[in-house]
Amino acid sequence: MYRDTSLAIVIxxxxxxxxxxxxxxxxxELVKHLMETRVSKMYLLCRTIYKPLVHxxxxxxxxxxxxxxxxxxxxFLMKYWVSHGVTHMSEGDLLSAAMETVQSYRASKEKGGNALCNPLLI
Structure with missing residues (x-):
């Protein structure tokens, strides 16, 4: 490896x-050691109760x-749909569709629906 080559390693x-x-x-402990290397970013994901420990x-x-x-x-839905080729709808129709999708998600969640019924899983 060349010494001048920068790495973009994310863990x-x-x-x-x-x-x-x-x-x-x-x-x-491993995280502490990795922070001394050329790893550019590290993310430790956990529940907030462990925030003091991780810190x-x-x-x-x-x-x-x-x-x-x-x-x-x-x-998010409107931008996602547009970036993935939904161009046949007016902005108003797109807004209505996104609002209906979010409302459907909320209703599903309130009824105890599982993640597979989540209309936001795109």
């Missing part, structure tokens, strides 16, 4: 909260993800 550790406590400590043990800056509002969901 994602998902569901850290679901790992046995002993192994979780090992992973956090203290791995020396990271914890961030929290906020859920989309209904307005966010509508805007």
């Amino acid at each position: 994602i550790f998902d569901a850290l909260d679901e790992v046995h406590e002993d192994y979780r400590k090992y992973i956090l 203290e043990e791995a020396g990271t800056v914890p961030l929290e993800m906020e859920p989309f509002s209904e307005s966010d969901l509508v805007q």
Whole structure:
């Protein structure tokens, strides 16, 4: 490898909260060591209850993800559909379709629908 070549390595550790406590400590140690390498970004995903642990043990800056509002969901769907070739609808029709989809999702979720019934799974 050339010394001047920059790497863009990204590592994602998902569901850290679901790992046995002993192994979780090992992973956090691994993260500390990886931070000293040329890894450009690392993401540790876990429930917020583990935020202090991840911050203290791995020396990271914890961030929290906020859920989309209904307005966010509508805007996301409209942009997604347009970027994937939905051009035969007016902006008003697209807005109506997105709002109906979000409402359908909310209704499904309130009735205890499973993820496979989620109309937002695109």
